[in-house]
Amino acid sequence: MSSEVIDTPTKILRATLELLEAPGAKLPTMSDIARATGISRQAVYLHFPSRTDLLVAATRYQDRQNQVDAALAPSRGARSGAERLDAFVTAWGNYIPKIYGVARAIMAVTDTDAEAAAAWNTRMQDMREGCAAAIQALAEDGSLPPDTDIEQATDLLWTLLSVRNWENLTQTCGWSQECYIATIRGLAMATIARDLGALTDVLACTDPPA
């Protein structure tokens, strides 16, 4: 067990993540977070000037913990464009569950809080770069349908891979993670890389019904 001394900002971030990741979590208030951390509400403000700052810091902390770069690395080593697309979809799709708790919280305040919206957009923009790279690789292979707009293909892949779609399929519809991955992979491979064989994976998943 690690008995290292943890500084207060880190303690706050950990407590925040724990609250956000709790099953069926409500959006925690600053009081909730302070209580969970074991300090006073004001002490939280000593380290994070606002709720939004704290949420943003929590996402960054989480990315560091999860080493998102490492998770997405395999896709960068792919030989062909199709392979790269495949690897990227799988890697990101499997990364989503790890960030979903925090993502939910950020997305929830996005409509009322411009700063949070900006933070979330930045994060999604990072992911979009992965999409763009995969599309670029396909383009260099000539695996993209003729006259394809690179931007448009990126938009589509980015949308298919959105956290909202993952949420809809796995949380609302009760799909298993495997089923989600197989379907989205098939969709992306078939419609973007025009690998029609990939269609066999779509809707061919046997899930134990929720």
Next chain:
Amino acid sequence: MSSEVIDTPTKILRATLELLEAPGAKLPTMSDIARATGISRQAVYLHFPSRTDLLVAATRYQDRQNQVDAALAPSRGARSGAERLDAFVTAWGNYIPKIYGVARAIMAVTDTDAEAAAAWNTRMQDMREGCAAAIQALAEDGSLPPDTDIEQATDLLWTLLSVRNWENLTQTCGWSQECYIATIRGLAMATIARDLGALTDVLACTDPPA
């Protein structure tokens, strides 16, 4: 011009919709709505017990105004399953922009307000029935890939047609409505009805860039 007398609840609903549909609208407060209606804040509470009730009532009022049933009717008259899927995707895709303002507001409070979430879910469940009917028609035609789970196919179509996806592509990425429709139609037709010809419409849209 209609110079009919309009009762106060209706006035409130109309003012609310107007605020919600304003370009770049923030989520209106009860005070905003009262001001826009031209009555006192308390008067709003005389007709709608809470903000959530008002938002829900506004969506119902809007559905009545837009005659959502009529808009989706053509799909019910389709001869083949594929035709039905096609018509449904087009009809719903073109209906989304009409409800987007209100949808945004409801979705925004969904994370904090269980009642709003329920109202929104009901509405989306109604749409899901349209998806299910189209899938059913495909199944009866035998146009679905073998061993396809009907529920799963419905989930997928329902997710593809989500307001969030429309929002992402048209609002965030700046796609035109036509482009959105063409792409989602192609995606649905290709991956669910396995009409591979439909893929030619995907990513083949020339938009004036935003």
Next chain:
DNA sequence: CGCTTGCTTGACACAGTGTCAATTGACAGC
């Protein structure tokens, strides 16, 4: 005239965010 209906004004409770000031306790350096 008096009653009802719909609305008004103004006050209030409550939750949540964010700010401020005074205080405490620990710890380091001289």
Next chain:
DNA sequence: GCTGTCAATTGACACTGTGTCAAGCAAGCG
């Protein structure tokens, strides 16, 4: 041991937004 500093505490406060309550007012109607 004294002093300064830093982190945290307590308690108060302003502000926004929701929702409640009570008293009053004006119009219409029997």
